[in-house]
Amino acid sequence: MSGAATGSRALATHPPERGGAVAPDTRARASKAGHVYREIKEAILAGTLQPGAPIDKAALCEKLGMSRFPVTAAINRLAFERLVTVEPQHGSFVARIALRDVRECMLVRRAIEGDIAAEVARRAGPDLAEALLRNLRYQGAAVAAGDRAGLYALDVAFHGAICGAVAFHHAEAMLDGLRARLERTRRILMTPPGRMAETVAEHEAVAAAIVAGDPDWARTAMRRHLARTAALFDGFAAENPALFFTVP
Amino acid sequence: MSGAATGSRALATHPPERGGAVAPDTRARASKAGHVYREIKEAILAGTLQPGAPIDKAALCEKLGMSRFPVTAAINRLAFERLVTVEPQHGSFVARIALRDVRECMLVRRAIEGDIAAEVARRAGPDLAEALLRNLRYQGAAVAAGDRAGLYALDVAFHGAICGAVAFHHAEAMLDGLRARLERTRRILMTPPGRMAETVAEHEAVAAAIVAGDPDWARTAMRRHLARTAALFDGFAAENPALFFTVP
DNA sequence: TTGCACAAGCTAGCATGTCAGTTCAACATG
């Protein structure tokens, strides 16, 4: 009986192919593994779990009230994102921040976001332009108020709006991964008070280029902006070597 | 090729604590999950498992002689790479190729590899130059012999040599993921016989720029080359719409 | 006191068992 059933089904299946969705969170909707994944990731990004710290699976299982399976799956995903390193038969640890990794992430981010900005400039709609300009007005207000955290949030939203304008799922996922690795230092760093106005000016150049529909200008502006940001990271790292994991 | 020359350099620069390398294949050396992971991936890339085909876990377990755990772990990894889509309580399927994904992958690849080429041009050593030029000589021979498969292998090696010259682990991993998604179409595509000489010429321009140590030239040459490749993909997709999954 | 060998404890990887949700087809019913 089982034989016949499997035979007919296996061959017949898959005409539907319902969704073209490749979304990463498709399965994360209500899964325990997805939950603990976000939990650990947030803890790492927030700094609650410091770089190099061991991840106690058993404690996590007990705390979250689930078995080791979802926890293991989540850690495997994080290992794939390079946010944790798992050493077989030894333990799982929060990945350390290597300065060279930060530099590399910024290089890749500059490359991708620069080209995305150019692409967005090609097919920008009036609604995006309006959203960017509104965001910029808020940024100006944040600078005037000296609100670093607010500016940071607006910064993230600004870049998110641009990257979201084109539906590049893979690129978005990649930038997300990059951002996740950068976030840990970024939360400490933010934008130095003296550089806030400068940052907004760079954003304005990017927005102007996109609104003007000039791809090359947009790419250049975005790359310049991210190069400055990378320089900020570097400077910060030079001043705070203890926070980073320099290769011995 | 990178062997003797890179030996001293690579070891000197990056022997950070034992876990320095988090490469996905580090743990895969002898792990069952890693084995089945490579197995399925290869099957997908080679086309043995066609896009949209269901993946029968049970059959895989039996065929490979292991329990469901390694198979599940491997499929989870592949799902993270977007090579398979897993629908909870329904089944796991080989991801379809979406034309927009191919375009997007090429855009990202062009962005990253362009900047990497520029970076490599900055710090290129004589050993890399020699390797590239030797590779180019082989490419010329492959063209002369009309060996498409050989040229393809040399193409991969050429790009690999450039990207491997800088130790950008994250970028390499990303490009690997991109390449994996592109590979399926690429194996069908390869380089059209009429374009082989053109491809080599583009490679020669890239190599010349790197050897000359001119970052901007290198970036431009690499971007031009990858733009051409993207155009090839597009043309192929236009001629063979049935092979692709056009998103609704 | 110092160096080494051994064993105990911990870890991730793996095997197996169970549960819940979905799909499809046979069946009863209008």
Add this chain to the structure above:
DNA sequence: CATGTTGAACTGACATGCTAGCTTGTGCAA
């Protein structure tokens, strides 16, 4: 004959027990 219902079977998500390998602490010998 069309249609709504129900049941079986398949699937992935999850729980739990076991195994192999690394780390480390301890005791013994030089």
